[in-house]
């Protein structure tokens with residue numbers, strides 16, 4: 001199981017970031033099944049990731065579509081890779097909400113794989129409708145990124161299903177575990193258009209949206225999910241430790 005701790009902009013102090021890394025190291029040393037990937041801010045990535053030799057891995061929360069050159073304020077894939085990031089979150093709904101389009105996200109996926117980073121592609125509907133039109137939203141978001149990628153690079157993408165309506169709330173507002181199973185099946189089926197049959201069936205899919213200690217086990221059980229993208233519960237040591245321990 002993969003746990004991606006998306007710190008968003010919650011962690012503002014270097015000491016706090018260091019403590020969360022130390023905790024993650026202790027937790028991952030004890031856990032046989034769970035791999036922890038921390039996604040700090042760019043600034044904290046620069047503090048924590050260089051020289052990291054632990055089982056804990058690092059993700060950036062975003063990357064630029066630009067490469068080396070005159071691009072003020074942008075952080076390129078190469079910079080992230082050089083710092084020690086191995087993954088990068090792309091297309092998070094909080095970035096889509098400030099205008100990031102599918103086209104930009106597709107470009108970011110390309111930049112990620114070109115720099116040896118594993119893209120964690122966030123997809124998710126804003127709301128659900130009785131006629132299941134929201135499924136088309138997911139299909140469109142997947143198509144935008146997978147279609148232009150080279151077949152070999154498509155195999156590198158981890159899909160994070162994050163229904164926007166479930167983000168930043170509480171366990172009771174998360175997706176029901178029975179629905180999660182259906183969504184994982186749906187996403188893998190949609191991916192069969194871009195991946196060879198066998199690979200689509202086992203394509204890595206993780207879930208995000210109000211994952212907390214009280215619901216993580218239920219969501220994991222029987223849903224065939226490969227892990228979780230955790231926001232608010234990943235920046236508080238007590239629930240974060242409980243989350244990791246719950247997965248064993």
Ligand code: PGA
Nearest residue numbers: 167168209210230231232
């Ligand atoms: P949340 O955030 O766990 O706070 O709902 C998840 C995410 O947005 O990645």
